Amino acid sequence: MGKKKLVERGVELLVYLSSWVSILGIVFLFIFIGKEAFPLLTDPRMKEEVQFSQLWSTIWQPVSDHPKFGLVPLFIGTLKASFVAMLFATPLAILAAIFTSEFAPPRLGRAIKPVVELLAGIPSVVLGFFALVVLATWVQELFGFTMRLNATAAGIALGLAVLPIIYTVTEDALATVPKAFREASLSLGATPWQTAFKVVLPAALPGIFAALVLGFGRAVGETMIVLMASGNASIVSASLGDSIRTLSATIAAELAEVVFGDGHYRLLFGLGVLLFSFTFVLNLVGSWYIQRVKKRLLGAA
Amino acid sequence: MKRILAPLAIALAVAFGSLTLGLAGKMITMKGSDTMVILGQRWAEQYMQKTPGAVIQVTGGGSGTGIAALINGTTDICQSSRPIKPSEKNKMKERYFTQGIELPVAKDGLAVYVHESNPVNKLTVEQLKLIYTGKITNWKDVGGPDAKIILYGRENNSGTYVFFKDNVLMGADFAPQTATLPGTAAVVNAVSKDKNGIGYGGAAYAKGIKECALAEKAGAPAYGPTLENVQSGKYPLARDLYWYFRTRPSGDVKKLVDWVLSPEGQKVVSEVGYFPVKSAKTSADAEK
Numbered sequence: 001m002g003k004k005k006l007v008e009r010g011v012e013l014l015v016y017l018s019s020w021v022s023i024l025g026i027v028f029l030f031i032f033i034g035k036e037a038f039p040l041l042t043d044p045r046m047k048e049e050v051q052f053s054q055l056w057s058t059i060w061q062p063v064s065d066h067p068k069f070g071l072v073p074l075f076i077g078t079l080k081a082s083f084v085a086m087l088f089a090t091p092l093a094i095l096a097a098i099f100t101s102e103f104a105p106p107r108l109g110r111a112i113k114p115v116v117e118l119l120a121g122i123p124s125v126v127l128g129f130f131a132l133v134v135l136a137t138w139v140q141e142l143f144g145f146t147m148r149l150n151a152t153a154a155g156i157a158l159g160l161a162v163l164p165i166i167y168t169v170t171e172d173a174l175a176t177v178p179k180a181f182r183e184a185s186l187s188l189g190a191t192p193w194q195t196a197f198k199v200v201l202p203a204a205l206p207g208i209f210a211a212l213v214l215g216f217g218r219a220v221g222e223t224m225i226v227l228m229a230s231g232n233a234s235i236v237s238a239s240l241g242d243s244i245r246t247l248s249a250t251i252a253a254e255l256a257e258v259v260f261g262d263g264h265y266r267l268l269f270g271l272g273v274l275l276f277s278f279t280f281v282l283n284l285v286g287s288w289y290i291q292r293v294k295k296r297l298l299g300a301a
Numbered sequence: 302m303k304r305i306l307a308p309l310a311i312a313l314a315v316a317f318g319s320l321t322l323g324l325a326g327k328m329i330t331m332k333g334s335d336t337m338v339i340l341g342q343r344w345a346e347q348y349m350q351k352t353p354g355a356v357i358q359v360t361g362g363g364s365g366t367g368i369a370a371l372i373n374g375t376t377d378i379c380q381s382s383r384p385i386k387p388s389e390k391n392k393m394k395e396r397y398f399t400q401g402i403e404l405p406v407a408k409d410g411l412a413v414y415v416h417e418s419n420p421v422n423k424l425t426v427e428q429l430k431l432i433y434t435g436k437i438t439n440w441k442d443v444g445g446p447d448a449k450i451i452l453y454g455r456e457n458n459s460g461t462y463v464f465f466k467d468n469v470l471m472g473a474d475f476a477p478q479t480a481t482l483p484g485t486a487a488v489v490n491a492v493s494k495d496k497n498g499i500g501y502g503g504a505a506y507a508k509g510i511k512e513c514a515l516a517e518k519a520g521a522p523a524y525g526p527t528l529e530n531v532q533s534g535k536y537p538l539a540r541d542l543y544w545y546f547r548t549r550p551s552g553d554v555k556k557l558v559d560w561v562l563s564p565e566g567q568k569v570v571s572e573v574g575y576f577p578v579k580s581a582k583t584s585a586d587a588e589k
Contacts, residue, residue: 061474063457063466073477132487137494146449148495149480228487231480232456243480253456253483259365 033276037269049263060234060245062254062264069267073234077151077244081226082219084155084240085162089215092159093166094208101174102196113171120164128228131157136229145241149231152240157225166215169290173207174200176297203297210289217282221275223248247271328356329554333367333380336460337542340407340573341380344561347569355553364460371545372396377554379545382409382460397547405541406561408576410531411464412503413513413538414489416496421445423514423523426537429469432499435476440497452479453491453500461485464540465501501538503574531576542575 039046050069057070096116100109136153139145143152177200185195201208223246226232231243232253251268258265331341338361345357362370364381371379372392385393385401393401413429415421421444424432431437432450441447454475455462462481466472482488485502492498493509500510514523515537530536550558560566567577 059474059477061457061477063462064474065472068474133490133494146497147451147478147480148498149482149491227483232482233452233478233480235478243478245481253481 030273030276033269033272037266037273040263040266040270046263046266050267058236060250062258062267067264069264070234071271073236074245074247074250074271076236077226077230077234078220078246078248080151080240080244081155081158081230081246082216084152085158085219086212086216088156088159089163089166090212093163093211093215094170097167097170097174098196098201101171102200103192113168116167117164119160120168122161124161124222124224125228127157127160128225131225131229143241147231147241147243149229149243150241151230151244154226154230154244155240157229158219158222161222161225162215162219165218166211169211169214169286170204170208173204173211173290173293176207176294177203178297204293206289206296207293210286210293213282213289214286217279217286220282221248221279223252227252247275251275327553328358329378329557330376331357331359331378331380332362332370332376333545334364334382334460334542335361336382336409337380337407340542340570340575343569343573344557344566347565348557348560352556355557357557368545371401371547374547377546378557381543381545382464382540384541384543385545393547399548402546402549404544404546404558405578406544407542407567407570408531408578409503409540409542410526410536410576411461411501411538411540412526413499413501413515414492414510415499415513416492417509417511418496419445419511421513422511423516425516425519425521425523426469427518429515430471430473433465433470433475433479434473435478448497451495451498452476453488453495453498454479454481455485455488455502456481456483461502465538468538468540528576532578539576541578 040050049067054069055071057068058072059068059070060073061068096112100112104112131153132149135157136148136150139150139153139156140148145152181199181203182195185199186192190198226244226246227249230246230249232245232249233243234245235242251271254264255268258268331345338359341359345359349355349357364379364383367376367379367381368385368389370376372389385403390400393399413424419440421440424443428437428443432443433452433454437443438450439447440450452475454465466475480491482491488500488502489507489510492500493507499513512526514525516523517537524530524535524537526536526538531539544558544561546554562578570577
């Protein structure tokens, strides 16, 4: 009896510690990245090397006789890729989620969900390679872009990575809408379509918003796909047919070889802090919204 | 995040590895150029196979890192894809009263490729510079069709990028619209799928692309990146790959050097995709 209790206590402690290890992991990661970037703000030598006024310029040429650290093209690149990804993934994912939760026969619905979620398990390097070799050619032929590797090709591949996230979260949100809503709507004479789009969808809207926020966070942070398929040219333009260079791809491509501890190195960690904070906040907002929609709908039922 | 953790893990593994190897006995360490890491590893593998008891450890990190390690005394051999700088020579002199020993161990020819359908077969180095700095943007200005030139290049962390920048662009910056890709294979793939593309990298034999012959200047004859042209120095984009030592190699290191310069060692050079040095020198000739 006493022994059993002891084992139970032990397991409890183990579970408790495990959860703390993962939380501490995130905290330490943030401290580590922040520590490497911090001298940018404090060290006068760094300040001279990477001038803050320079960060708003439009040329990113970190390896040069006169290094130029303009972040504008990197921000534009990141936004362009994420924009295309969301444009591609959002309608597909939401419509697919509505179909599985509202219209598909239960057995079909149960089959579709895991298959779409399988897409999330595809390593991004595989998606990137697919985009580099196959998708880029299709996109170029379809739109007639002069540059083969461009924001659109990378963005669509990125959309494939984002799609399962939006789909899953949306589907979950739709599923939490109480059955009573649907029954009430149908009994008032609404068709299934009207019920889905005018009753269920609005009720689940905060959850869908959360899905978009989480998807956007993934698109901004995703590295391998854009590194391979976007061309990585730091161009400032509004065209989706131009090559782009994203924040994440810049870190991935340059960090391995940069001189340890110099301005360029610190700045790459600075970009890491930015990306980390940004995706962290997006995830936080997303999770908070999911909680809210669950509480509201389940509470209402 | 993984991107940051992976090098850390590798660094730890290397640190532990060197610790245990260090205890095992005499070891020759080679450090430096990432361009030469694979070459060094092949040499080490084959040499260790045929020489019982020899232990060679090869690491990359870049030519500059290798030279710094040589000066700090933490490596026996430095592999470098560029000649040592005067400032580095001075540091060496301060510490060891020698200028260091330089030995070319292989040659590297940087090829320029275009799509196989492109009628342009040769360019001058000057034209190449104007193309990659964005001054020439249309193929018709260099004898091709009326179409925009699409630039492909390497990431700014690669030795190839620096070599091209120093020797073709003469230090000027690449045009921002240059698409930068990880690895020669990616550049070759991109050019093979883009009929208006141009790229540079190591020698490549791939479908869909052709290597462009290069001339030193307008009016001069153009040469392709063949073995003879690279060895004779006629091809403008050839470079030596070096080994550097603090002092004249002796003992185990000398044996390794002699083997590397032997026909057997130079065969490895061709296998990895570089060009052998013209005449197999012995380490005795290396002293300058």
